Amino acid sequence: MPRMTAARAAVEILKREGVSNAFGVPGAAINPFYAALKASGGVNHTLARHVEGASHMAEGYTRAKAGNIGVCIGTSGPAGTDMITGLYSAIADSIPILCITGQAPTAVLHKEDFQAVDISSIAKPVTKAATTVLEAAQVPGVFQQAFHLMRTGRPGPVLIDLPIDVQLTEIEFDPELYEPIPVHKPAASRKQIERAVQMLNASERPVLVAGGGIINADASELLVEFAELTGVPVIPTLMGWGILPDDHELNAGMVGLQTSHRYGNANFLESDFVLGIGNRWANRHTGKLDVYTQGRTFVHVDIEPTQIGKIFAPDLGIASDAKAALELFVEVARELKAAGELKDRSAWAASTQERKATLQRKTHFDNVPLKPQRVYEEMNRAFGPETRYVTTIGLSQIAGAQMLHVYKPRHWINCGQAGPLGWTIPAALGVATADPEGTVVALSGDYDFQFMLEELAVGAQHRIPYVHVLVNNSYLGLIRQAQRNFDIDFQVNLEFENLNSPELGVYGVDHVKVVEGLGCKAIRVTEPDQLLPAFEEAKKLAAEFRVPVVVEAILERVTNIAMSGTDIASVNEFEDLATDPSHAPTAIRPLTAS
Secondary structure, eight states: OEEEEEEHHHHOOOOOOOOOEEEOOGGGHHHHHHHHHHHHHEEEEEOOOOHHHHHHHHHHHHHHHTTTTTEEEESTTTHHHTTTHHHHHHHHTTEEEEEEEEEEEGGGGGOHHHHHTHHHHHHGSSEEEEEEEEEESHHHHHHHHHHHHHHHSSSSEEEEEHHHHHHHSSOOOGGGGGGOOOOOOOOHHHHHHHHHHHHHHOSEEEEEEEEEHHTHHHHHHHHHHHHOOOOOOOOTTTTTTOOOOOOOTTTTOOSSSSSSOOHHHHHHHHHEEEEEEEEOOOOOHBBBBHHHTTEEEEEESSSSSGTTSSOOOSSSEEEHHHHHHHHHHHHHHHHHTTTOOOOOOOHHHHHHHHHHHOOOOOOOOSSSOHHHHHHHHHHHHHHHHHHHHOOOOHHHHHHHHHOOOOOOOEEEEESSSOOOOOOHHHHHHHHHHHHHSEEEEEEEEEHHHHSSSSGGGHHHHHTOEEEEEEEEOSSSHHHHHGGGGTTOOOOOOOOOOOOOOGGTTTBBOOHHHHHHHTTTTTEEESSHHHHHHHHHHHHHHHHHHHEEEEEEEBOOOOOOOOOOOBBBBOOBBOBBBOGGGGGGGGGGSSSOOO
């Protein structure tokens, strides 16, 4: 049997599990692993500027392509704790990433050795498994089990902590004999699906709520086929956006308190039956449950059995992988359609599209400073159906979700449940690494942008091009808007006069100088007519120089974006609504009079 260090065995397993890229920061306690990484070859490594950044790069990499598993690597102690936010983000959105940390020698773990911390205990609440490996011979099995766990059932992250002496110990291991453990996923029965379709067929105004689990299962085409067979309108969740194109005749719009369409909420409120697949009934989607559930029958299909009934009790719950369930849904629907037993849903579906053409928000403003709505309007003009959008949280993300258009799965890559500031830049770098020839466009407010902007240097060093739209109002916009309920505007104002850039007025940080100082390109826009040319120029610069290109739009200081604090029936529309087609020129459907 061949002999090699446990670290080398771990690297060989990564390659046989399909890993081709990793993101990380080396250090003393993980250097044996890095030595093995170099000696083995076959895994490209991207050096991050912050270990949290590496974990978000791994997330973006996973989310960009079916089958990807992002890997992030760091030394001991604070490197592990830096990764915790990435692990939380990944487990919350069911994203498999593998975090590998170095650790102090096993003999001194109890002696407060330098940078020794019980990272496995810290990480356990935000992982599917977190293990400090104390015996070198266990390393192959621990890695094998990690990949099995990440892929089995509800996907999620795993952390493996390797003491330096464990990494250096030689073990017997033959990579040619290694085999991944077969993945297990629960699957619906034919009887369960027949009952669900029977309930759907008995309803008058059904909708399908399509969640991120469908994208994770690579089952978007099946969802679209099922919707088209039955004629049932589809409401994608924020994490499921792109499962079917925004301009599809059965796309009824997104629902929620914040990231929702006016027509999406209105369509849902008219429904009487809801089939949710791969979704978790997130509170920012449902709002108050009495409003959301009243008068509706619910079927919930989810890969995690304990998710069913967690938020509210459905009328029928089915524990199943989304793809396995949808294969049966399509099979049953085909049979019923051939027998002429499916209801005609054309009038109901047409009514959802009529709302889409009448219930719209205004985007065309000529104000200076810019109103954010105009930024998204021009983004719709500049960036086509192939664009992968990457964003995390804040008014920028909320408004973007209300006004941008997405046409394909994995083309809206959003940190949904955790929403950590700073996520966008590293995640976009991970997405662009996974799709180096694609069009990747990130979206940030100024505060999210400033949290981890040092990672732009990673894009400059490793030639990772993408376009980053930065909407700058020098405010914590979402928190300021939320503070209206407390009649305060406290500790959310980022304005100051920059001694070195007086031309900015009160907008403070000179993002153009910072971005250029990090080796990237930047364009500042202050007039609405400058937006589209700036986006076109940014695309050219990214292609020419192969670095991130930032387009900063200087916004008005205060804009309140439509949202509700309570329920989906009472969204507060702060701005004038669209009453003429010229008010929303890039809407999916041209506005018609209501």
